Amino acid sequence: MYCTRAVSDAVTWVGGNDRRLSLFENLFPIPRGVTYNSYLILDEKTALIDTVDASISRQFLENIMHTLAGRHLDYLVVNHMEPDHCANIEELLLRFPELKVVGNAKTFTLMRQFYDFDLEGRIITVVENDTLSLGAHTLRFVFTPMVHWPEVMMTYEEHEHILFSADAFGSFGALNGHLFDDEIDFECGWMADTRRYYGNIVGKYGPQVQAALNKLSGVEIRMVCPLHGPVWRSGLDRLLDKYRHWSTYTPEERSVAVFYGSMYGDTENAVNILTSRLAEAGVKNIAVYDVSSTHVSTMIAEVFRCSHLVLAAPTYNNGVYPAMLNLLHDMKALNLQNRTVALMENGSWAPSCARQMRALLEEMKSMEILEPVVTLKSALKDDSLAQLDALRDALIASLMAE
């Protein structure tokens, strides 16, 4: 049975939810599930904006057939060729013999790499700013390469001022009946999932996101329809503000996120003492994560949020504790920059973890390392407490600085 929602009189959401998938991209935990959004526009001509993942094909096809109500599908616009949005192209070509697929040159290169179906006479290749009239509605194609794949474009509908934004402005999380951002409590789960989606999926491509935002800056946008998560119509300014922060690697808040690794609890104990002393000194909202039990995608999202990071870990086989190393590698891979970092190391005979963490941070841009670096030799002792307090003071002074 179909399950659709009206986006406007002419535009219908024909996507669906997957709450069974545990790992998005076989990497990222999605305990709240995920949506695959697709939008059908009915005018003199009919146009579908992107398709969905194979896991929800049945629901998707029922949605489309119901919404079309016997009409033909004229156009399928492919904004993004990632397979979680492309599983149904062939089926649509078979069901609608007159259907034309709209994409750019790179779209069709990727389509031919992924699939074998015959595109002869079935494609319309567009270039930047080309338009396609559906009647009252006109689609304009805005190229946004590397947000986050090379072929990505956004489709701007000029009559209703709707931006179909591909993966940009997307979020993890299944839609629980709600479709619009004003139907959900955004701070309750959604904000964290939107940040985690951005940081891990799009985060590396800040300059390209900036280029896309600049391209769209003069355009009136009343609604943003992404390929995952809610449709944005009320809180658009808030989302754009977040995207400006994230894409320039500017922290959202002056606050501290502590990431620690610990086998026997000694580094953890020192972290607990440091955070207690920070709290006693009035620092609010300190976030603490065990790198061994927290998924790296959650920690990456927190790095995007916070201005100050504390990295605390044991030395392990003359190297950095592996789970901490994983976080640092991910931070580098995702282009993270512009943070203030405090370091704490442990080691029972030759602690060298801080030196190695510092070297990795120096490979990133604009990472300020606070002094002193705290070195523990096994358990924290009275004589190291002064070091810990000095680090606390340095963190507070830096947090309070403009």
Ligand SMILES: Cc1cc2nc3c(=O)[nH]c(=O)nc-3n(C[C@H](O)[C@H](O)[C@H](O)COP(=O)(O)O)c2cc1C
């Ligand atoms: C497999 C393994 C490798 C280690 N390698 C080193 C090392 O290279 N240098 C060092 O000083 N300590 C090394 N240690 C010791 C720990 O870093 C040290 O005991 C530390 O205090 C553990 O902190 P924790 O109590 O927070 O787990 C190693 C420990 C283990 C289990």
